[in-house]
Amino acid sequence: MSKQRIVVVGNGMVGHRFIETLLQSGDGYDITTFSEEPRLAYDRVQLSTYFAGSTAADLALADTDTYRNSGVNYVLDDKVEQIDVQARVVTTTAGRRATYDKLVLATGSSPFVPPIAGADRPHCLVYRTIEDLEAITASARDSAVGVVVGGGLLGLEAANALKELGLKTHVVEFAPRLMAVQLDADGGELLRRKIEALGVEVHTEKNTRAIVAGDRHRYRMNFADGSHLETDMVLFSAGIRPRDELARRHGLAVGERGGIVIDNYCRTSADAVYAIGECALWDGRIFGLVAPGYQMAKVAAAHIAGADASFTGADMSTKLKLLGVDVASIGDARAQTPGAKSYTYIDEVEQLYKRLIVSADGSRLLGAVLVGDVEAYGNLLQLKLNDMALPDNPEGLILPVSPGAVAAEGVDALPATAQICSCFDVSKGDICGAVQNGCADMGALKAQTSASTGCGGCAALAKQVMDSELASLGVAVNNHLCEHFAYSRRELADIVRVKKLATFGQLLDQCGSGLGCDICKPAVASILASYENEYVLTDDHIGLQDTNDIFLANMQKDGTYSVVPRVPGGEITPQKLIALGQVADEYKLYTKITGAQRVDLFGAQLHELPAIWGKLIDAGFETGHAYGKALRTVKSCVGSTWCRYGVQDSVAMAIALENRYKGLRSPHKLKMAVSGCTRECAEAQSKDVGVIATERGWNLYVCGNGGMRPRHGDLFAIDLDDETLVRYIDRLLMFYVRTADRLQRTSVWLEKLEGGLEYLREVVIADTLGICEELEAEMTKVVGTYQCEWKTTLGNPRKLKRFSHFINSGATDDKLAYVQERGQRRPADREESIKTINVL
Amino acid sequence: MSEAVMRQRRQQPAPARDQWVSVCRAADLAPDTGVCALVNGEQVAIFNESRSRSVYAISNYDPIGGANVLSRGILGSIDDEVVVASPLYKQHFSLLTGACLEQAEHRLKIYPVRIHDGEIQVQTVF
Known part of the structure; x- marks a missing residue:
């Protein structure tokens, strides 16, 4: 057929x-x-x-x-x-x-553009496609003031865009309030106040008659009530057709x-x-x-497809963040159902507005409005969609009393048919089924059910359902590294250390099964390197190395690499900076300054890496270990040598620390920083190890983190001299290497460490476990066996042979394609590299 | 080494169908790593798995990451299936069947491969 x-x-x-x-x-x-x-x-x-x-x-x-x-x-x-x-x-x-x-x-x-005289002038735009956004961006460059016509959902998003582009922003709305379709009068009023507090001016009940030439700005908008407003650009967002x-x-x-x-x-x-x-x-x-x-x-x-399904209307409830303000509207938000009653909670201090609209007999939820705090959205929406009976005291659903308890009750009370994710039509039953089949985190849940992969609005609720189901199944977490080892990383580290094992093969023979995999191999490679610190590309270790370590560079999305030489403490001579520039220029590498005070050079092909590194090493550089789960950098501020406020030489300390710990392989990457005074310009409290100068020495902060889950470091010890500072850091790092899980940053490690910060102080400062001498000896060994892996590699012709795209040809990968952007090249995206095909 | 290079040069031009083409010395392929070879215009990832003492060959193109990188992945086993993990996003591809374990809609081409006279050879069945 x-x-x-x-x-x-x-x-x-x-x-x-x-x-x-x-x-x-x-x-x-x-x-x-x-x-x-x-x-x-x-x-x-x-x-x-x-x-x-x-x-x-x-x-x-x-x-x-x-x-x-x-x-x-x-x-x-x-x-x-x-x-x-x-x-x-x-x-x-x-x-x-x-x-x-x-x-x-x-x-x-x-987008609907109202029939206003002058609405077709230049700089009068709409907001729907990426091309529209490009036009808005271009227009904003020549504008200081922007007006959005329309105070609905899209209009407020458009206003946010103008604000982000740096324009003085106005919203002009025909109705008496913002989001007239979704909000009631009080909700609209609170939203207006919150938005005006952000510097966006709101003008309601304004009917624009004409857009004419302005006096102080490009245009003047004349309103039906005789008032006017001057602006450089106009964005129409007055509904759709x-x-x-x-x-x-x-x-x-x-x-x-x-x-x-x-x-x-x-x-x-x-x-x-x-x-x-x-x-x-x-x-x-x-x-x-x-x-x-x-x-x-x-x-x-x-x-x-011949299957049976029908469209019978849709729920128009919505939850979103407009100009940073959380807003949600459910069902009959404006209480238009005959006999409807409502509960309202207003907190003028925190600027919260919540309203429940219930049926005449008070048994069912008809609608809700939430402004400022939309935590209750998921539960309320479920009550509405499933036509569930309201609890005895419905006001509890919006009152700020133990919201957690309400949420938990809400999830457990939901029927299995309750739709959790409306984008992909995933029910509570689907999520529970996925959990029963082994999903235990949001990533797995998303992969299996697609829940929360659309607008993401249901993520919190989906997680609650998942957690509740996990709890009811009594799931105990298995800490085995992977299917090949029935041990945690910490246990494997102990085995390697105590049995003095030197290769992955020995460990697999003694306590593993199968061939290993991309989870256990790099983890064991890291453990071996932390203790033995051999060259990572020896025949025994090379097959264990992860994507980046195996070629001592960071693989980018097109399979090319980035190159990051070490710049200890962020201090660099002009000559070395020039050398970096010359190498980047010669190999056409996209160049970017990193957040860690060094320079990242992107787009090197495999066969170019040895030549690039040859030149960098000749110019006095070493590998920066940006590819490794290892020490990255020690960031510093300029400190007492130049700064009027510095009290210690933070640059010298940062360089000393970076040179001491460079090459240390650890469960995850390590970042450090040294600030020369309490102003903390090096942001040391967001690092795994942070050092801040005091009048009398150094304060040591530990286990901070930036990135996805920021955590301020904890103050660990104060006014340390140089020697004690280094001794504590030695012990701390080796204790972390010994006990952390795979890919566990110090921040999470400390949070999971039984006894927490106090316990860590006892181990590292008071030596209650009696292991500090051992930890220091281990660190001394690592420091003493440091080698620049690129220097070693360049001296080994057999290793260098691997640095070509083909083992049997000098040709290069023909799939690479680049475009120019802002004076440098970047990989072409799929659309750019593949021309549209004509199908007919 | 120069001998090996010369031998490759001789064998490079237009191999006939169904022929075994030498791509490198077996010694050039370190245990538990991969290399990429250009065979009849196709990028072939060749792996040396030391525990099973086997050599495998599959397409070098990662259809999920959209780049020619699979020869640079980590070897291993998942439920006794010998696999390579993509260096980009870590999906696993069976070295025996080319099937992607996580996304069944992707299946890579596999190539006959052998060690002959100390050389790794790929059969050109195209």
Whole structure:
């Protein structure tokens, strides 16, 4: 049987979801999708993150490789203009034609620009596509003041964008309050106050009449009440209009105010033609959120596959962060149901507003409004969606009393059918099932069920359900390193140390099974290196080394490497800086200053690494171990030698520490810093080891962390002299090496250490375990056996042979592609490296 | 070493179908590591697993990370299946079947490979 030909017009979030869903239902389809945009589907919900640094690639939902591998034909930058519903053929602007058995219209919507005189002037823009964002960014460069017309959900996101771009920002709203659809009067008022406190001016009940030339700024907006506002740019975000022109042109039924009429199966009035998402009109309603669009995609795909599913409306509850303010709206937020009653909680100090709308008899939740604190959203939404009976004192749901207790009760009370993730339709039962099948963390849960991988709004609730199920199963955590060793890293470190084992093979023979894997091999390599500190690329050790260690450089996403020479304490001579620049220039390496006061050179191919390092070593550099779970850097401020406030020579101390501990392999990377005075310019309290100068010596802080889970270091000892400082750090680091789990940073290690900081002080300072001499001896051995691994490698022709892409050819990887950006090269993204293919 | 290089040069141009092509000396492939060879225009990752005393060859292209890097992954076993872990995102690929253990929709090409006269040879069945 030949495949059904499916043509999807529009490749937005909903069109893409439809294709994904159809692919999952079987391979009996020949799918072609057309997009008038220059790229495949991307996440419009997260569009605002573009201004916080996300790129088009970060936002991408679909990619050309996946489409191609799945056999999906795609055409970008071309628009479907004609549908011949008799012959079942569509025709594009460029004249491409495609025949369909089933046609799916997912044309989305366009921003509504009110009919205002002057609204078509330059610098009057809309906010929907990545191209719109690019135009906004460009316009903002020549503007000081920006006005958003529309105080709804999207309008406030747009206002945030203008604020992020550094503009004085105004929001102009026709209704008497912000988010008029979702909020009641008091909620809207509190939101307004919070937003104005952030410096965004809100003007309500303003009807814009005309945009004319301004006096002080580019334009002047004249309002119906006689007032006016001057601005340099205007952003319209006053609602959406369904893109139904194609359907309209070919006689498909459309609504009076737009929208392609669909039935419960998402079928339009034309044979074999479906419509889904924001272009579709169901029961007289347009659904301007992504979740209902996803539901329609699922229904249409099911119907085409011959399965039974129907669209019967969607919940329009929503939770989001607007200009940093948490806002949520559930169900009948404005209490329009006859007889509805409400509970309201207002905290003017913390600026919180919460309101529950309940049925006349007080037994059911009809809706809710939350501003400032949306913690209760998940529970309330479940109460509403599952039509559950309210507790005896519903006010407890929004009162700030033991919120944890309410949450726990909420999760356990949910029926198994309760929908937790609306983006991927994952129920409580699905999550519990996944936990019963072995999911024990959010990563595993996401991989297995897709829950929280869409908008992410349900993450907290999904975790509660998972934790509750884990607890009810009485799951005990197994600390075995992996399937090859029934021991924890700490136990393996003890075995290696006590039995004086020197290779992974010996350890596997004595207490392991199988061949090992990418978990245990690098972990054991690290343990061996911490104690024996042999060259990591010997025949015994080379096969254990992780992605980066094995070539002594950091692999980037295209398989090339970055190179980071050591710059102890961040001090570098002009000559060495020039040498770095010359090497980077010669090999066209993308150059970036790191947060650790050194320079990262990106894009080196495997065969170039030895030559690059030859030149760096000639210029006096050593390897920086940026590739290893090892000491990275000791950051410093300039200290007493230059600074007016410095009380100790922090640079000299940082260099001494970095040279002492460089090359130390540890359970995870190690970072240190030394500040020359209490102003703490080196940010030592965010490091594994932080040293801050005092009038009398050094204060030692331990187990701090930046990154994903920041933790301030704990003050461990005060006013230490140089020698004591180093002795304590020696002991601390070797104790960490001995006892930490695999990939456990010092911050987590300390939190898990029984007895905590006090215990650590007893071990390291008071030596209650009597191991300090041993720990110091181990450190002395590591310090004494330091070698620059690159220098060793360059002196070994057999090792160097591995540094070429092919063992049997001087050719290089032909898949690498670069584009220029801001004067340097960077890897081309998939769209850039693969030209759009013409499918017809 | 120069001998080996010369031998490779001689054998490089257009091997006929179904021929065994030498890509390097067995000694060039350190225990429990991989190398990448260019065979008939294709990138082939070749591994030397020392415990099972076996040599394996699969496509060098990681379809998930989208880069030619698999020869640089760590060897190991998962439930007795000999695998290589992608150096990019750590998915495991069976060296016997080419199947990805985490994402079954990906399956890599595998190549016949042998050690013959101290050389590693890949069969050109394309």
